[in-house]
Structures are given as structure tokens and as C-alpha cells.
Amino acid sequence: xxVYCASLTHESNSFSPLPTDMASxxxxxLCRPSAGEGVDILDQPLLECNLRMLSLERxxxxxxxxxxxxxxSAPTVRRDYESLQADIVEPxxxxxxxxxxxxxxxxxxxxEGYDDCEGAILEAVRAVxxxxxxxxxxxxxxxxxxxxxxxNADIIIACKEYPHTDFLPRAxxxxxxxxxxxxxEIKPVMAFARTPMLGxxxxxxxxxxxxxxSLFAEEKREGILSVSLAHGFPxxxxxxxGAGVIVVTDGDAALAExxxxxxxxxxxxxREEIAAPGLSTEDALAExxxxxxxxxxxxxxSDNPGGGAAGDSTHFLRAMIDAGITDAAVGHLWDPAAxxxxxxxxxxxxxPLRIGGKSGPLAGDPVDAVIEVMCIRDDLRQLMFDExxxxxxxxxxxxxxxxxxxxxVRNQTFGPQTxxxxxxxIPRKRIVVVKSAQHFHTQFAPLAAGIVYASPPGSVSTDFAxxxxxxxxxxxxxxxxxxxxxxxxxxxx
Ligand SMILES: [Zn+2]
Numbered sequence: 001x002x003v004y005c006a007s008l009t010h011e012s013n014s015f016s017p018l019p020t021d022m023a024s025x026x027x028x029x030l031c032r033p034s035a036g037e038g039v040d041i042l043d044q045p046l047l048e049c050n051l052r053m054l055s056l057e058r059x060x061x062x063x064x065x066x067x068x069x070x071x072x073s074a075p076t077v078r079r080d081y082e083s084l085q086a087d088i089v090e091p092x093x094x095x096x097x098x099x100x101x102x103x104x105x106x107x108x109x110x111x112e113g114y115d116d117c118e119g120a121i122l123e124a125v126r127a128v129x130x131x132x133x134x135x136x137x138x139x140x141x142x143x144x145x146x147x148x149x150x151x152n153a154d155i156i157i158a159c160k161e162y163p164h165t166d167f168l169p170r171a172x173x174x175x176x177x178x179x180x181x182x183x184x185e186i187k188p189v190m191a192f193a194r195t196p197m198l199g200x201x202x203x204x205x206x207x208x209x210x211x212x213x214s215l216f217a218e219e220k221r222e223g224i225l226s227v228s229l230a231h232g233f234p235x236x237x238x239x240x241x242g243a244g245v246i247v248v249t250d251g252d253a254a255l256a257e258x259x260x261x262x263x264x265x266x267x268x269x270x271r272e273e274i275a276a277p278g279l280s281t282e283d284a285l286a287e288x289x290x291x292x293x294x295x296x297x298x299x300x301x302s303d304n305p306g307g308g309a310a311g312d313s314t315h316f317l318r319a320m321i322d323a324g325i326t327d328a329a330v331g332h333l334w335d336p337a338a339x340x341x342x343x344x345x346x347x348x349x350x351x352p353l354r355i356g357g358k359s360g361p362l363a364g365d366p367v368d369a370v371i372e373v374m375c376i377r378d379d380l381r382q383l384m385f386d387e388x389x390x391x392x393x394x395x396x397x398x399x400x401x402x403x404x405x406x407x408x409v410r411n412q413t414f415g416p417q418t419x420x421x422x423x424x425x426i427p428r429k430r431i432v433v434v435k436s437a438q439h440f441h442t443q444f445a446p447l448a449a450g451i452v453y454a455s456p457p458g459s460v461s462t463d464f465a466x467x468x469x470x471x472x473x474x475x476x477x478x479x480x481x482x483x484x485x486x487x488x489x490x491x492x493x
Contacts, residue, residue, distance in 0.1 A: 006065030007104035013308025081111030107143020108233035119148025191256035278455025278462035302458025310359030326401025415443030
């Protein structure tokens with residue numbers, strides 16, 4: 001078997017204040033074998049390379065295309081996006097003939113002039129390989145599925161868990177099904193049913209937990225090869241934003257469509273119960289203090305860098321200072337200018353510092369305070385699920401009874417270890433505010449006395465009425481109130 005592997009992942013937030021260019025990819029992950037760039041990272045256990053690793057394990061001949069990922073931010077500038085797309089398509093053209101193409105993409109990538117990057121990539125790849133080569137795609141569940149994606153891939157599988165702890169088993173399923181398809185043992189047929197919903201849905205809570213179990217049960221039914229729930233990514237402002245269900249069957253188009261439609265309607269019926277809660281700053285602090293013991297973790301979901309926010313908002317920091325709250329921690333707050341001043345002042349210094357609030361009006365005003373520098377390090381890594389990723393230069397500072405992790409590089413907060421490594425005693429805090437919507441849950445839940453989901457103003461708020469949408473399809477919940485008949489509306493247009 002000769003397989004072509006590539007990956008390109010970027011979750012594009014139309015409302016993010018942070019532009020995306022080639023440097024954004026270079027900062028996180030960029031390997032372009034055709035240009036000889038970054039090839040040394042290929043052998044590391046990175047999720048971008050899961051499909052490549054599984055292919056090598058199976059003894060297949062692997063041709064490497066692009067492997068690239070950037071932290072979520074605004075749609076990519078056109079010239080750099082087109083260069084990345086060419087880095088997927090051109091090495092494939094040179095490698096032809098191949099038996100199979102395996103791609104790891106995000107599913108909510110946009111660029112200047114491209115509303116649907118994954119659709120554009122798959123169209124270009126299909127044009128190169130023709131109709132008979134199997135194309136398999138793994139996606140993040142925060143994907144907005146489009147007709148160009150379904151129409152040009154043979155099998156699309158999204159991760160099922162949020163936090164996304166299951167990219168590897170989903171990649172394994174994809175490789176197995178694509179192998180069977182390439183050998184002619186199965187004949188995959190795919191259908192998608194759109195669910196007109198905007199939201200973030202934690203699979204750690206009921207009834208989402210049970211709904212995920214029901215998806216696994218569906219996959220055991222006769223003729224069904226795979227079932228994926230696309231949660232959608234609400235901050236991509238284009239016509240196909242929203243949730244839906246992808247079903248792959250063995251040669252049975254009617255079964256694929258009927259199953260997708262039935263599951264989409266079942267998912268829609270759960271909407272009020274499964275929508276992520278999002279308390280205001282004041283209500284979240286009150287709820288956290290009411291729990292009585294610590295540490296209570298408050299998810300500052302609206303300012304999650306993992307959804308395209310800057311990670312520099314000050315709503316919680318200011319409210320906790322104003323309320324005289326002590327034994328609290330906040331992080332990772334992105335502020336490169338403040339970090340540089342901290343580094344020059346040095347450990348133990350006391351300096352006046354302007355903290356955060358610089359990326360735009362949603363971030364709130366900066367906080368001016370005299371801070372004490374606790375710790376400075378540039379060697380820290382944090383576990384992103386199972387994968388250690390560099391944090392970049394980081395410092396901890398103290399303002400009254402609040403300790404803050406300030407980073408030079410924008411990072412979602414995945415776990416408590418980076419705070420601890422910077423001298424912040426997380427288990428003894430009453431309140432820990434994290435810049436994360438849900439991925440923090442895996443590592444923080446085991447030590448948390450409680451978890452509170454908050455949604456102050458920010459670029460990935462759960463208050464969808466606050467988004468300046470211009471291009472999404474209406475009606476859509478929760479902006480519009482059902483009953484409305486919007487299933488499948490114009491999706492095939
Ligand atoms: Zn995601």
C-alpha cells in the first residue's frame with residue numbers, strides 16, 4: 001500500500017483580533033518536507049503525525065506532504081494559506097500514483113478568499129487522484145461540515161470527546177477503514193445531516209456523555225462503519241456554520257442518510273440540556289466562593305486561546321482584586337510586553353506593571369498594579385492531552401493575594417503543572433481561573449473541589465447573541481427559537 005499523508009490544522013475565528021500567517025504555523029508546528037523545513041519533528045509523537053505513524057506501523061509506503069498547525073486565531077492571510085495548500089497538493093501530484101490519501105485537518109479553517117479551506121483542499125486533492133483513490137480525513141469535532149468536504153472525501157471521522165482525548169483511536173479507525181476500502185473489501189458511502197445549532201458541548205457532562213455512548217452503539221449496527229458528531233465551530237462566520245452528524249455505511253446510501261437524520265434530530269432535542277453553561281464574572285465568582293473549599297477551577301471560556309481568543313482579558317483579575325479575594329491564581333495570561341518587563345526586573349523584584357487587556361475592547365482594560373516577581377522560566381512544557389508541548393518563556397507574579405502566570409507566547413491552559421512549576425501552590429488555592437473552555441478538564445478535574453464555567457465578554461463567548469455575525473444561515477438555535485424546520489436547509493446548495 002502506498003499512502004500519502006498530510007495535515008493542516010487551524011481553527012479559524014472570524015472575530016479573533018489575532019491575524020494568522022506563516023509565522024503563526026512556524027510558532028506552533030510547521031514541517032514542509034518538500035522545502036526541507038522542520039523534518040526533524042516528524043518522528044515525535046505529535047497528533048498531527050498520528051496517521052503517518054499508524055501507516056508506518058502497518059508497513060505501508062508513506063509519502064509525506066505538509067504537516068502544519070497553528071493556534072486558533074483569525075482566518076489565514078491568503079498568500080500563506082495558498083502556499084500551505086500547495087504544500088499538500090503538489091507533493092501528492094509528484095507522488096502519483098498512490099493507493100490512499102490520509103489527511104488530518106481541523107474542519108473549521110478559513111482564509112482570506114476561502115470560507116471552507118478543508119473543502120478547497122479536498123477538492124484539489126480529489127482532482128489530483130481521481131475518483132478511485134480512497135481519501136480519508138480525520139477532523140476535530142469543532143468542525144463545520146460542507147458539501148465540498150463530504151463530496152470529495154470517502155471517509156470523514158471526527159473525534160468524539162471534548163476534551164479531545166481520542167484523536168489516536170479515531171485515527172486508527174480511519175486507517176483501518178481506508179485500508180479495507182482501498183482493497184475493495186468495503187464500499188464506503190457517506191451522508192451528513194445538518195443540525196441548526198450553535199454551541200459548545202462538553203462530553204464530560206450528562207446527557208452528552210450518554211449521547212456519545214449512543215454513537216458508539218450505532219457503529220455496532222449492521223452496515224454502519226462510522227458515526228461522527230460534528231459539534232460545529234460557532235466563531236466561523238460563514239453559511240455552513242453549525243452542528244451535524246456524519247454517517248459512513250458500507251454501500252448503503254439510504255441507511256447513511258436515515259441514520260444521520262435520526263441522530264441529528266436526537267442531538268437537536270438535547271440542545272437546552274447540553275449547551276455549555278456560561279456564567280457572568282460576578283456569578284461565577286459567587287458560585288466558586290459558595291462551594292466553600294478549594295481549589296475551585298473557573299473556566300474563562302470566552303478568553304480561551306484554544307478558540308482564537310487572545311488570552312489576555314482582565315475581567316476575572318480585576319473583579320477578584322476589587323472583591324479582595326485572596327488565595328487565587330490566574331493563567332496563562334498572554335502579555336509579551338509585560339513578560340519582557342518582568343524578565344528585566346528579575347525574580348524578587350517589585351515593580352508597577354500594566355497587565356493584560358491589550359488585544360482589544362473585549363479583553364477589558366489593563367490592570368495596573370505593583371507586582372512581586374515570584375518565578376521566571378523558559379524551559380517549561382505542558383501536557384496537551386498526552387503530548388508535551390513547550391510553553392515558551394513564562395513568569396509568575398503576585399498581586400496582593402492573587403498569583404498570575406504571564407506568558408510571552410499565547411497558550412491555552414491544559415493543566416496545573418505549569419502553575420506548580422512556577423511556584424504557585426494550586427492545591428491550596430480557593431480559586432484558579434484558567435484560560436480554557438474545556439481542555440483543562442482532563443488534568444484539573446482530579447484535584448478540583450468544583451468546576452465553574454464562565455463566559456465574560458470575549459472572542460469565544462457562549463453568548464452567541466453577542467457575536468457580530470454577518471453570514472451564517474438563519475434560523476439557527478439559540479439565536480432563533482424553534483420550532484422551525486431547518487434541517488438540511490440549503491445545505492446542498
Ligand atoms: Zn476542538
